[in-house]
Amino acid sequence: MSAEGGLLLDSYLPYRLSVASNAVSGLIARAYEDRFGLSIPQWRLVCVLAEDGGLTQVQIVARTVMDKVTVSRAAQGLVKRRLIARSQNKSDGRSHVLALSPAGRSLHAEIAPLALAYEVALIAGLDPGEVAVLKRLLGRLQATAGQLAGETVQP
Amino acid sequence: MSAEGGLLLDSYLPYRLSVASNAVSGLIARAYEDRFGLSIPQWRLVCVLAEDGGLTQVQIVARTVMDKVTVSRAAQGLVKRRLIARSQNKSDGRSHVLALSPAGRSLHAEIAPLALAYEVALIAGLDPGEVAVLKRLLGRLQATAGQLAGETVQP
DNA sequence: GCAAGTTAGTTGCACATGATACTAGTTAGG
DNA sequence: CCTAACTAGTATCATGTGCAACTAACTTGC
Secondary structure, rough: OOOOOOOOHHHHHHOOOOOOHHHHHHHHHHHHHHHHHHOOHHHHHHHHHHHHHOHHHHHHHHHHOOOHHHHHHHHHHHHHHHOOOHHHHHHHOOEEEEEHHHHHHHHHHHHHHHHHHHHHHHHHHHOHHHHHHHHHHHHHHHHHHHHHHHHHOOO | OOOOOOOHHHHOHHHHHHHOOOHHHHHHHHHHHHOOOOOOOHHHHHHHHHHHOOOOOOOOHHHOOOHHHHHHHHHHHHHOOEEEEEEEEOOOOOEEEEEOOOHHHHHHHHHHHHHHHHHHHHOOOOOOOHHHHHHHHEEEEHHHHHOOOOEEEEO
């Protein structure tokens, strides 16, 4: 039936990865959006600010893997809702330091358990060793893809 | 410093999954777009039509995990380039049967090796057993996410 | 055999995303 | 100093995407 040599969509890794990621991201995105009115980029911002304290937008861009425009807009939304505060950066007048406000901190404290619950629900029934393999390989894939982005792959 | 209990973005599975998927998809998408002028949805369509022969759009929607609008537009683009042909479905006047044209078939034959080369390059240096685990868990995650989409997850 | 409900596919719309261009502030070299 | 090159962040634009509404065709029940 199949007219090709060895390429089957269902077992093609980039396809599987994309489909799985879309399913999971869609699930999480809807949960955050419905319950807290947060987009995924906004949620990531809240997360890294909770973890690392005051950061500039470039630092956030480096830390999460998001476009600087995406970070800029997510920050604007959060500032408007008073979940984060921007203060002038003494050492550089162009950049601002972003930090969670008390409201932002408490929102994060509220969301974090839900986020962890989703992760637990997703990996329920999976072998912990296998999950470790999964996370490690995802990191490797990301790194390899980053490298290959520069080069030209030949068939 | 970190004000939360156990949630670290870098080890959070949905985040890792999303970042890895974006890196890989971006790489692949650029390759197909640059060399063949195909979007990812178009490429998926070519793939399943090469695998399964003539299909209607609903069948393609079920087969790949894409919105029916996405499939519709991908099909329009491919028809315009004469890579696929639509014939009337005898048994149902609403739907059309899509199939690769000779040009589409030869394009697929040209792309398939490149696609496989990308997969090989991505998993180079990884243990084959681990890659099997990866693919299996991606399937499980997708299925679990699909299930959870209906329910409400509690912290 | 025809009205009511369903399904295949398209179109319109609203939104998120990312590349590009721009502004304001900073650093380095002469 | 002061100009040229650079960087942080924003605004603008083009594109892709999915939802909802729509049309056309099919099915079912009476």
